[in-house]
């Protein structure tokens with residue numbers, strides 16, 4: 001297993017894909033973060049102690065914390081990047097037919113699948129670190145410049161950022177499950193984008209508004225946000241009364257999605273002929 | 276030793292391999308020959324556990340591939356020239372395989388040097404030619420210094436210099452006591468390299484023997500000339516023989532024994548000035564054995 005994990009790590013880090021995705025995710029977050037920081041700063045300045053129209057922190061349910069809300073887009077908007085690196089790490093093998101070499105080097109196919117999943121975790125962490133740094137540093141400067149507390153002095157913020165890294169890490173593993181299930185690269189990209197950018201957001205918005213839809217908090221994106229503990233979705237509505245999951249449970253729920261996808265893949269297509 | 280035992284593989288309606296059995300022995304180079312689509316790659320993939328056989332199995336020194344731990348240290352395989360990620364360099368490609376073969380970067384550089392790619396180690400494989408990819412595939416197969424080599428069409432895409440390099444490499448490997456199985460659809464490319472031949476057509480075994488025994492399977496060929504060339508031409512036409520005419524009026528006739536030609540000439544009242552049996556070529560034996568055995 002150790003050899004297989006090392007092999008998968010080298011595969012992940014030896015093509016341009018990971019840093020292209022990390023760069024895209026970082027750039028996207030940096031721009032969004034700066035924009036949000038300005039908006040919050042101006043609003044905060046305009047009506048100092050007034051309600052911002054958001055009901056922010058899912059953990060404290062207290063006054064909005066603009067900094068934390070801004071930083072929360074790391075997990076809730078950019079999780080598609082670690083998800084994609086995990087997914088592509090599998091689909092590329094089928095696309096370029098390198099899966100032949102992979103299964104020849106390690107004929108025990110369950111070992112290959114586990115190794116891919118394990119190797120994706122440090123990759124998710126690295127991408128998370130890059131994305132969070134790209135988001136937080138400029139946004140924190142903007143807050144500081146506008147005289148709004150940027151939270152970097154508080155342990156709560158750092159704990160939050162740590163949970164965001166955990167979120168990225170688990171998402172990469174989920175990606176491996178998705179890739180193993182779909183195998184076809186184009187199909188996988190389309191499904192990942194459709195689900196993360198449309199299907200799940202719609203379900204979660206409905207979940208936030210409709211009674212009896214609290215199951216939507218077990219959706220992967222919702223679980224991912226619950227790992228962070230703060231998200232724009234929670235802030236958008238008055239939030240169903242459901243008590244938020246602890247981040248440990250949330251991480252388990254998200255991990256279960258990844259393991260579930262991988263298990264279905266293993267039971268169905270993973271052991272098929274490769275030619 | 277590689278033992279293919281009653282191997283069959285079916286893809287839907289296509290019987291790609293049918294009840295195939297043969298053995299590749301240690302210290303010898305075995306050529307696995309057959310026209311395109313005859314089932315060579317399918318057999319090799321089944322041997323490596325990539326395909327599940329419909330029936331039968333393949334053993335490497337008595338064990339199934341799937342049961343061998345760190346298989347790269349015992350069996351080196353190169354299946355397709357195109358199975359590389361185009362964005363990865365040759366060295367990085369080998370480094371991804373290195374943990375499985377339990378070797379370090381030094382060995383990766385060593386095999387790159389061995390296949391003549393040392394200068395290209397840090398180039399992305401996407402820019403490689405067919406021949407260079409073939410060499411990289413061989414380098415990957417050699418990485419774990421395995422006692423058994425399985426090479427699928429290793430001469431594809433190689434230039435003449437590359438083919439001769441490949442021959443020497445294969446001979447050297449067998450001389451060290453390794454088992455080498457190479458597939459090819461061209462006997463001519465391997466006939467000077469191999470010890471044994473296994474020939475398949477339409478997924479079935481048609482011949483297995485040391486290469487020297489293959490010649491017997493060529494069609495009989497004879498050179499014939501007569502005092503009266505037009506009468507000889509008329510006889511050839513009447514008999515429907517496959518003939519090639521020389522400038523001197525002699526004919527190279529394939530598929531008929533000298534006895535048959537002599538008898539027919541005698542019956543026709545021809546005086547022959549020449550009737551000589553010719554050694555049939557290996558390539559011809561190969562064609563004859565696999566006639567029509569290609570793509571289904």
Ligand SMILES: Nc1ncnc2c1ncn2[C@@H]1O[C@H](COP(=O)(O)OP(=O)(O)O)[C@@H](O)[C@H]1O
Pocket residue numbers: 275286289290291309310311312313314315316317318570571
């Ligand atoms: N995955 C597959 N699905 C369906 N048919 C296949 C598959 N792989 C090979 N075949 C068929 O099996 C036969 C043997 O193919 P192959 O083993 O690749 O031949 P060779 O390597 O001798 O050229 C061919 O008719 C080919 O079309």
Ligand SMILES: [Mg+2]
Pocket residue numbers: 312315316317427428
């Ligand atoms: Mg083939």
